[in-house]
Amino acid sequence: MMTMNEEGQNTGDIENPTPDIESASPAQTAAPTNRKWKVLLYTTVLIAVIAISVSLGVILSRNNNDSSVTSNPALSEGENSNDVAVINVDDPTEDEQVSTIANPTEVVSIDATSSSGTSSSAAATSSSGSPTSTIPSSSTTTQFIESNGPIEAKVRMIDPTAVQSYDSCDSLKDDIVNALKYFANSIIVNEVSNDWWAKCNPEDPNWNPWGGGHFGPPIAAYDGMAVSESAMYDDSVSYSSSVESASRGEDSYGTNNQVDGVDEADVVKSDGVHVFAAYGDVLYAWDAIDGTKGTSITRMPYNETNCTDIYRPMPIPEPFIYDYEDEIEEIDVEVDESASSTRSSGKKSRRRQQNRRRASSMPWFPPCYNQKPQVLSLLLHESRLTAIVSENNYNPIQPYGSDSVSLVNDYSQLTIRVYDVSTVPADGSPLTLLGERKLKGDFNAARSINHTGIVVTTSHVDTYVLANSLYRSQPLYCGLNNTEYEEKASKIAVNRSDLFADQLINELELSYGCDHIFQISAMQSGNTSDSSNGELLSQFVSVTSFDTSADYVDSDIPIALSGSFASGWMSSVYVSQDFVAALNVGSSYNPRTSSWDQSTFILGFNIGGPTPVPYSVGQVQGSPVNQYAADLYEGYFRIATTQWQWSNTDGGSSTTNKIFVLQLPDGSEDASMKQVGETDHLGKPNESIYAVRFIGDKAYVVTFEQIDPFIVVELSNATYPHAIGELELPGYSSYLHPIEIDGVKLMLGVGQDVNETSGWSTGVKISLFDVSDPEAPVEVTSLVDTDSYSSAEHDFYAFRYLPLSQKLILPLREYTWGSDGNFDGFMVYDVAVNEIKPSHNISHATSDEIYNGCWYNAYMPPRSLVINGKVTTIQSHTVLSTDLEDGSLEWSLNLDEDLGLSKEDCGSYFRILHTPIYY
Numbered sequence: 001m002m003t004m005n006e007e008g009q010n011t012g013d014i015e016n017p018t019p020d021i022e023s024a025s026p027a028q029t030a031a032p033t034n035r036k037w038k039v040l041l042y043t044t045v046l047i048a049v050i051a052i053s054v055s056l057g058v059i060l061s062r063n064n065n066d067s068s069v070t071s072n073p074a075l076s077e078g079e080n081s082n083d084v085a086v087i088n089v090d091d092p093t094e095d096e097q098v099s100t101i102a103n104p105t106e107v108v109s110i111d112a113t114s115s116s117g118t119s120s121s122a123a124a125t126s127s128s129g130s131p132t133s134t135i136p137s138s139s140t141t142t143q144f145i146e147s148n149g150p151i152e153a154k155v156r157m158i159d160p161t162a163v164q165s166y167d168s169c170d171s172l173k174d175d176i177v178n179a180l181k182y183f184a185n186s187i188i189v190n191e192v193s194n195d196w197w198a199k200c201n202p203e204d205p206n207w208n209p210w211g212g213g214h215f216g217p218p219i220a221a222y223d224g225m226a227v228s229e230s231a232m233y234d235d236s237v238s239y240s241s242s243v244e245s246a247s248r249g250e251d252s253y254g255t256n257n258q259v260d261g262v263d264e265a266d267v268v269k270s271d272g273v274h275v276f277a278a279y280g281d282v283l284y285a286w287d288a289i290d291g292t293k294g295t296s297i298t299r300m301p302y303n304e305t306n307c308t309d310i311y312r313p314m315p316i317p318e319p320f321i322y323d324y325e326d327e328i329e330e331i332d333v334e335v336d337e338s339a340s341s342t343r344s345s346g347k348k349s350r351r352r353q354q355n356r357r358r359a360s361s362m363p364w365f366p367p368c369y370n371q372k373p374q375v376l377s378l379l380l381h382e383s384r385l386t387a388i389v390s391e392n393n394y395n396p397i398q399p400y401g402s403d404s405v406s407l408v409n410d411y412s413q414l415t416i417r418v419y420d421v422s423t424v425p426a427d428g429s430p431l432t433l434l435g436e437r438k439l440k441g442d443f444n445a446a447r448s449i450n451h452t453g454i455v456v457t458t459s460h461v462d463t464y465v466l467a468n469s470l471y472r473s474q475p476l477y478c479g480l481n482n483t484e485y486e487e488k489a490s491k492i493a494v495n496r497s498d499l500f501a502d503q504l505i506n507e508l509e510l511s512y513g514c515d516h517i518f519q520i521s522a523m524q525s526g527n528t529s530d531s532s533n534g535e536l537l538s539q540f541v542s543v544t545s546f547d548t549s550a551d552y553v554d555s556d557i558p559i560a561l562s563g564s565f566a567s568g569w570m571s572s573v574y575v576s577q578d579f580v581a582a583l584n585v586g587s588s589y590n591p592r593t594s595s596w597d598q599s600t601f602i603l604g605f606n607i608g609g610p611t612p613v614p615y616s617v618g619q620v621q622g623s624p625v626n627q628y629a630a631d632l633y634e635g636y637f638r639i640a641t642t643q644w645q646w647s648n649t650d651g652g653s654s655t656t657n658k659i660f661v662l663q664l665p666d667g668s669e670d671a672s673m674k675q676v677g678e679t680d681h682l683g684k685p686n687e688s689i690y691a692v693r694f695i696g697d698k699a700y701v702v703t704f705e706q707i708d709p710f711i712v713v714e715l716s717n718a719t720y721p722h723a724i725g726e727l728e729l730p731g732y733s734s735y736l737h738p739i740e741i742d743g744v745k746l747m748l749g750v751g752q753d754v755n756e757t758s759g760w761s762t763g764v765k766i767s768l769f770d771v772s773d774p775e776a777p778v779e780v781t782s783l784v785d786t787d788s789y790s791s792a793e794h795d796f797y798a799f800r801y802l803p804l805s806q807k808l809i810l811p812l813r814e815y816t817w818g819s820d821g822n823f824d825g826f827m828v829y830d831v832a833v834n835e836i837k838p839s840h841n842i843s844h845a846t847s848d849e850i851y852n853g854c855w856y857n858a859y860m861p862p863r864s865l866v867i868n869g870k871v872t873t874i875q876s877h878t879v880l881s882t883d884l885e886d887g888s889l890e891w892s893l894n895l896d897e898d899l900g901l902s903k904e905d906c907g908s909y910f911r912i913l914h915t916p917i918y919y
Helices: 026-030 032-065 160-164 169-192 195-199 325-330 337-361 464-470 482-507 847-852
Strands: 002-004 010-014 107-111 141-146 154-156 268-270 274-279 282-287 295-299 374-381 384-392 412-420 432-439 442-449 452-460 539-547 560-566 569-575 579-590 595-606 613-621 630-633 636-644 655-663 674-678 688-695 698-704 707-714 722-730 732-741 744-754 761-770 778-786 800-802 807-814 823-832 835-845 860-867 870-876 878-883 889-894
Touching: 154 169, 160 613, 169 464, 169 482, 195 482, 268 374, 268 860, 274 374, 274 860, 274 870, 282 374, 374 442, 384 442, 412 442, 412 452, 432 539, 442 569, 452 569, 452 579, 464 482, 539 569, 539 579, 560 579, 560 595, 560 613, 569 630, 579 613, 579 630, 595 636, 613 636, 613 655, 613 674, 636 688, 636 698, 655 688, 655 698, 688 744, 698 732, 698 744, 707 732, 707 744, 722 778, 732 761, 732 823, 744 778, 761 807, 778 823, 778 835, 800 860, 807 835, 807 860, 807 870, 823 870, 835 870, 835 878
Parallel strands: 688 732
Antiparallel strands: 002 010, 107 141, 141 154, 268 274, 274 282, 282 295, 374 384, 384 412, 412 432, 442 452, 452 539, 539 560, 569 579, 579 595, 595 613, 630 636, 636 655, 655 674, 688 698, 698 707, 707 722, 732 744, 744 761, 761 778, 800 807, 807 823, 823 835, 860 870, 870 878, 878 889
């Protein structure tokens, strides 16, 4: 075997070297036959040496002069190669060119300031906490992971330089193409490991027991700020105090928000004059004081399809197997002409066989299906109401031979609609629509900061479109050996990647915002091997902003967009007045266990200007339980996570619960959110975090496995966060809410009581913790409502505490598993420092109504409002107004009465509930 030195030259180290003529024995030199053999051998060796020298000269010349072959920084610095063949991907019409790349498990580093993805405008904070107009300077050395496949590709590992965005859409496209090549390598390498398909006989139509494969259609190529100091030092929430004077009945109709000044989207909104509710595909509005005065009903646009059949078989067209003959010709793939006619006839026979198999196994699909749209959430600011509407994208399997395919497979089509609510009709007529705009992605979260609306979505990229064309089971690869398959699949991948990138940028509508996109990176750390199977583009996280107060031209809402491609999955979204943190869960390598563990990668966006921009990057171990596990305070981002050690074999805890403290960039450093502190493990072994609440320089954490440790964490010193108080009690709290009664700081918890022996939940538990002495928290009182459940345990918008009257309103359900004794409504509790007791309940439906009523195909999550001392509760299909003190009924509203239901429209009481996920 021949080896090469660092410059790629022959070192002369050859296994089994040819014997030197002077070392031959006399007997050998005397024999004429041996002499002829030697002459022949020497001649062969001489020819081989000349051929090798010429080949090396060509390769060295190309490395030095030909720009079509990538200049590898690792090799130029003397890194050892691993003799891996690389196909020249820049000019697919040329013959295959071979070079070498660095060891695929070796990190290649370059200075971030010389990266091709140069920076555009972004915001950074100054040393005082105020931002500058440019991104933070960065001296971070970017690490790249080389791919071990036949196509040259390398990807960066996530680091602070990713916020530098792109200087053009061409630069973004280059990175998308590179990520696709990296992904293609993972497919090709895996397929090469199984050469079973090399035994395929293209002349035998029955060889493939699965009826062959089909590539599907070709990808359709389309034609051609500053984070304010007030936000950085935002004490996100304060204790609800009862030190108010009531000149009239108590009012409490705002949304239960996490951060002061940041209004969260919800299915019910009110300005104290009117109430607006998202009820399936209907936007309801009624008078807040007296709902019987009339309503406004705004139906979302809906193109209903008339279907005569419920199900019928999908028509079977003439099957079409796209085998990329045109693409192969473009990139000069050599085809054995002697076998082409045989393959053509065999292909026709094989298609007939596949057609018969598909006809016999064709699934049944609804001929037409168009689910009604759904109003997911609402934002309200002054006289503008924004509805976030979702329409399911129902895409039945496309017939074979379809002309195009979508690369972005969102579960729904999202639309924002802004309505004028300065005047609300009461005669059933709709609100006035001012503007609308379609958004890409599935809904994650939305916020309103004054007149600015912020919507966070996630689009799902269908990389299977590319992967499917590379699977060795495709007819195109039938009978090819490993080398032949690798060559053909590589060239197809290269050719399709460019088209894929163009179409993806078009479908995501990034062409006007490429300079506000995080640079594509692998969401992993700690090891240079791939932890995502090459999936760098599986989702695209978008942060969209728009002005709710603008005058829209032609009813079109202008938007500004920023975003990031990401692997892993979106866990939560935290939003302060000028900052959005998208918490994306990826992987980090644990050298102690030699395993990949969950890590949360924090993508920070600055929303302080007219356009969201990439701002910072951070990483912590584990994953958060919900949005309340994150918080921004005095320039520090705090986040509580649980990390699961699935491969734990040493008998220790299977979980690690910690709070991490990260410092936001201040302008003098790079864009990294630097970790400055972390706690030790919180709770007992094997417990996980169930609830978190950050209040100023304290955090309150609930962990649980069998008992409920309630832990107080001191955060006044960012570099030394540590637990200072702990309390153990049965059950757990899944939501914590700060209140204050008679000057005593308390934490109100809602969760479940749990039997310590069996571990089974016994009912809703409401706990009141005295945290005035953080080193000695005390559960001063609790109440258990047995055999019940409250959606406020996970749907925190359903929680309402009234500080003036010291009352707690919670939705409550009790089921008897029969037609009697069921309860669906609310419970009002009186809360004192030393006692929690039920005041009265509010029933929204009797057992008979639940089981025998006629209900619309919609369902309202439970919400409560208090206006002028009257409680308005909204649940399922009805609205009730009751007296806060005694629960006497004031008025009621059936949301289904004015919708013109017929018996054919009747549905069951309980419908699929779009309970908010706390992003």
